[in-house]
Amino acid sequence: MTATTRSGRTWRGRGSIALVACGALAAGGLTAAGVGMLAPRTATASSHREAPLISGQPQFDTTDVYAFVSPDHPDTTTLVANWLPFQEPAGGPNFYTFAGDARYDIHVDSDGDAQDDLLYRFTFKDHRKNENTFLYNTGAVESLADPDLNFTQTYDLELLRLQHGKTVSRHPLAKGLPVAPSNVGKASMPDYQALRDESVQKVAGGLKAFAGQADDPFFLDLRVFDLLYGGDLSEVGDDTLKGYNVNTIALQVPNSYIRESAEQPVVGIYATTERKNAYGDWTRVSRLGMPLVNEVVNPVKDKDRFNASSPENDGDFLKNVTEPELPKLIEGIYKIKAPAEPRDDLVSVFLTGVKDLNQPPAVKASEMLRLNTSIKPVAEPKRLGVLDGDNAGFPNGRRLSDDVLDIALQVVEGELVGSKNDLGDAVDANDKKFGTTFPYVALPTAGSDVRAAEAATKANTTGLTGGMSSITASWDDDTVMLASAGAGAATVLLVGFGTAWLRSRRRTEHRSWLG
DSSP states (O other): OOEEOTTSOEEOGGGGHHHHHHHHHHHTTTOOOOOOTTSOOOOOBTTBTOSTTGGGOGGGOEEEEEEEEOSSOTTEEEEEEEEEEEEOTTOOSSOOOOOTTEEEEEEEESSSSSSOSEEEEEEEEEEESOTTOOOSBSSOOOSTTOTTBOEEEEEEEEEEEEETTEEEEEEEEEEEEEOBOOOOOTTTOTTHHHHHHHHOEEETTTEEEEEEEEEOOOOOOOOOHHHHTTOOOOOOOOOTTTTOEEEEEEEEEEHHHHSSOSSSOEEEEEEEEEEEOTTSOEEEEEEESSTTIIIIISOHHHHHHHHTOOGGGGGGGHHHHHSOSHHHHHHHHHOOOOOOSSOHHHHIIIIIOOTTTTOOTTOOOOOSEEEETTSOOOSSOOTTGGGGTOTTSTTBSBOTTOOHHHHHHHHHTTGGGTOOOOOOOSOOSOSSOOOSSTTOOOOOOOGGGSHHHHHHHHHHHTTOOOOOOOOOTTSOHHHHHHHHHHHHHHHTTOOOOOOOOOOOOOOOSOOGGGO
8 A cells, every 4th residue: 555645755564554553542442433324423532431431421531631831821821621522513402511410620730749739629500591491592692691591500610739638728719600501503602702702711819710612622533443453544634523522621820820839840730520429429530631541551451440540559550651552562463563661761751751841850650741831832833742842742731732642652652762753643633723812722513513514515516415405594583493403413314434545754853852
């Protein structure tokens, strides 16, 4: 098989492992490619359904965590965490909510000892104006206080300070902040940007907070399962998460609040979800810091235990990092020699931070994002981050635009120990542009904008009959609402797969930090 790169060079043999390996890396269990044409695609990505127990509790499933120095306010750090993956935008009438019996926490380790110093806690409450209707909204919604928005959520924000793993003080930061609703569709929410803007709240102490629906910022190709086991390796470059939404929590905090000092500016960040059990006790059910660790580094027997654990106990999982399974799978199938073990290079990336970049002194190995808050944002971020000489990017924290799949794949295959490679999945950016101001995540796809319209367009261009008519202004409001709901139901039946090309990349820039 041969494919052509953007520069016109041909690509053979070894490069074909890019598709297989990147898919295996992101898919963690390799679950999802065989999906029929009459249902939304299901897949596994980053922490999207990464462990057996949490996959059945999507409201509690942490999908991704991001931490980066704010590009427009470099004296602050922005923390973003996502939950409830694979939201079909038209999936009403019960749209996507945060759980009322959960505690959504963002943890900060300011000194590298693998124990929390700060914890920002979000808890949510449901509100419904009219119990005698099934509708999420009963008319066009123009503001978060609009009486036509039948279902709403609010949240409380609390800061906990800890020492040696114990809470020493609690500080209520805000109560009853509004949650941005699910984007039902253009008929129901004609100006969703206004609803997003209204949901961004200033919090005492120079903080900003946001909670609500957003476009899933993770981008990658997950068509891998059949391909790994003998397919023709022809499908790559399709962003599997395109068109899906997530529930997002975001917080912008002054750097001085979260770091130990200006002399020790590296912080560790991770997110967890706790759920109240039948006895009224809180139990941790989800945990995520670095992407891809619990997906493909940890085997199935450890996944649920990892989700319930804390960073100070990550020594229990060290062997999974130093003796990873993925390179051995690749070597066994494609005869590409796995890097020598133990993989201390992976320990630095996933557990301690990279020396002289984002490794705190006297660090205790533990899985979390590590961000050096003293490194300023760059005007033009490079998607490969530190691998391409951009020290403001992954694995120094994680920006929304960082191509963590390609970065992690190249590192796992030995980039830091002399096995230079340009492996990737040919999905280099999100399908939607990110914002330039807090909370930076893209607006969620609307229920009226889902893949049904794309499928109809493709059908028409290939000579097939049928299609969907647009809603016209001459219809009355009730007709528009019913038509929008009908279009949402039809969308579930009109999802297909795309195919693209294989390619490899070559980077010529000197990467001095690698040595």
